[in-house]
Amino acid sequence: MKHYVEQMYTGCLAEAAYYIESNGEAAIIDPLREVEPYIQKAKERGAQIKYVFETHFHADFVSGHLDLAKKTGAKIVYGPTAEPNFDAYIAKDGEEFKIGNIIIKALHTPGHTLESTTYLLIDEEGKERYIFTGDTLFIGDVGRPDLAVKGNLTEKELAGLLYESLRNKILTLPDDVIVYPGHGAGSACGKNIGKETFDTLGNQKKKNWALQNISKENFIKEATTGLLPPPQYFPKNALLNKLGYESIDNIIEREYIPLGVEEFKEKMKSGALVLDTRSPQDFANGHIPGSINIGLDGGPFAVWVGALIEDLKTPILLVTPEGREKEAIIRLARVGYENCLGYLEGGMLAWQNAGEKIADIHQIDAAEFAKRYKAENITVIDVRKPTEYEKSHLDKAKNIPLDFIQKHLHEFSKNEKYYIHCAGGYRSMIASSILKRNGIENIVDVKGGYSAISQQEGLPLVEIACSC
Numbered sequence: 001m002k003h004y005v006e007q008m009y010t011g012c013l014a015e016a017a018y019y020i021e022s023n024g025e026a027a028i029i030d031p032l033r034e035v036e037p038y039i040q041k042a043k044e045r046g047a048q049i050k051y052v053f054e055t056h057f058h059a060d061f062v063s064g065h066l067d068l069a070k071k072t073g074a075k076i077v078y079g080p081t082a083e084p085n086f087d088a089y090i091a092k093d094g095e096e097f098k099i100g101n102i103i104i105k106a107l108h109t110p111g112h113t114l115e116s117t118t119y120l121l122i123d124e125e126g127k128e129r130y131i132f133t134g135d136t137l138f139i140g141d142v143g144r145p146d147l148a149v150k151g152n153l154t155e156k157e158l159a160g161l162l163y164e165s166l167r168n169k170i171l172t173l174p175d176d177v178i179v180y181p182g183h184g185a186g187s188a189c190g191k192n193i194g195k196e197t198f199d200t201l202g203n204q205k206k207k208n209w210a211l212q213n214i215s216k217e218n219f220i221k222e223a224t225t226g227l228l229p230p231p232q233y234f235p236k237n238a239l240l241n242k243l244g245y246e247s248i249d250n251i252i253e254r255e256y257i258p259l260g261v262e263e264f265k266e267k268m269k270s271g272a273l274v275l276d277t278r279s280p281q282d283f284a285n286g287h288i289p290g291s292i293n294i295g296l297d298g299g300p301f302a303v304w305v306g307a308l309i310e311d312l313k314t315p316i317l318l319v320t321p322e323g324r325e326k327e328a329i330i331r332l333a334r335v336g337y338e339n340c341l342g343y344l345e346g347g348m349l350a351w352q353n354a355g356e357k358i359a360d361i362h363q364i365d366a367a368e369f370a371k372r373y374k375a376e377n378i379t380v381i382d383v384r385k386p387t388e389y390e391k392s393h394l395d396k397a398k399n400i401p402l403d404f405i406q407k408h409l410h411e412f413s414k415n416e417k418y419y420i421h422c423a424g425g426y427r428s429m430i431a432s433s434i435l436k437r438n439g440i441e442n443i444v445d446v447k448g449g450y451s452a453i454s455q456q457e458g459l460p461l462v463e464i465a466c467s468c
Contacts, residue, residue: 287359
């Protein structure tokens with residue numbers, strides 16, 4: 001029977017895991033922390049998971065290698081130089097692993113991290129078919145060289161290693177090989193990852209800047225220029241992946257606890273953070289005072305949790321859309337947050353029915369915003385990323401990216417009114433909730449964000465032409 005390969009993509013993390021199968025044997029590459037989908041997939045297809053291949057120590061999520069190995073008996077495999085604090089097989093460069101009638105060949109491709117390894121699938125006829133590149137090679141980009149767990153190499157030295165890895169291990173492969181990367185657009189593991197989640201190597205040789213005929217010096221310069229600081233949770237997740245972590249089954253059992261209003265309030269008094277995962281609109285209409293909003297839908301929930309809640313051990317109380325409590329717990333655990341104290345049973349309706357105080361956030365649409373902008377001298381805060389702001393923004397709008405807003409709280413006055421916008425409304429509500437939690441009450445959220453603002457007539461937009 002012909003081999004089977006499936007990309008199992010998770011949009012919240014812009015992460016791709018892979019299910020590979022041949023003749024009743026299977027392997028998983030870079031699994032997420034909740035492993036039941038992979039186990040179920042193998043069960044449905046009548047296969048036994050034999051290997052869990054890890055491309056490197058991931059920084060942006062906690063992998064499921066330990067739970068998957070424990071539940072299936074699969075062997076965990078890392079590439080050369082990896083030093084995990086648990087039982088795993090360390091592959092040699094070029095070593096081959098048999099899965100049914102196919103072979104997975106480990107190609108050591110250091111650069112993103114020292115242990116980074118690409119896995120090459122060789123099919124039943126001996127043809128090189130796919131490369132699973134992890135964060136070594138993305139579609140349109142390469143992995144950033146500043147996220148290594150440990151080591152004495154600088155990011156420029158790692159970028160130099162990446163240059164050699166691409167040329168000595170990747171570019172030598174046939175053009176019809178399919179590139180299956182570890183991430184797609186939206187991941188902070190690369191600077192400018194393309195929206196596609198796979199491509200032929202031949203096409204990438206034409207389109208990916210990193211595979212062009214450039215000097216090592218220029219490659220290093222390009223790979224290390226314009227890197228924003230990585231989200232603060234990255235090194236913490238990388239260490240969890242290297243040192244080991246608690247089973248997600250234990251976490252769900254411990255944290256999936258319904259709390260009545262009074263219990264919820266008692267835990268709030270102890271200093272727990274109330275995380276409201278409903279939509280921005282629902283949050284604006286009414287929320288528990290002091291809570292912050294990071295919606296399960298509309299944006300990369302786990303990424304923003306990781307960027308904005310600094311301590312993985314922060315005690316968290318959840319307010320969720322009905323029926324999505326367990327999902328929220330799992331998605332928090334994906335990025336290492338394991339101290340959820342429970343969720344508000346009955347949600348905001350229960351809070352409201354109990355007569356508890358409710359806060360809201362004032363919103364206006366883009367048309368009303370345009371009127372006020374033209375008639376008044378208003379203060380506008382644009383919380384998009386610098387690259388978005390530089391491409392096009394409203395004249396006199398101040399750019400304070402959401403990623404770093406907590407470091408800029410001292411710049412806000414409690415006596416001034418602020419109009420907050422992002423691209424579409426997801427991030428601006430997160431920013432508004434953080435500001436309100438910190439005593440900045442006079443805020444107005446602009447619905448539809450810059451996408452809607454830029455459609456209004458007569459507003460002075462600053463557009464920077466692309467020089468490329």
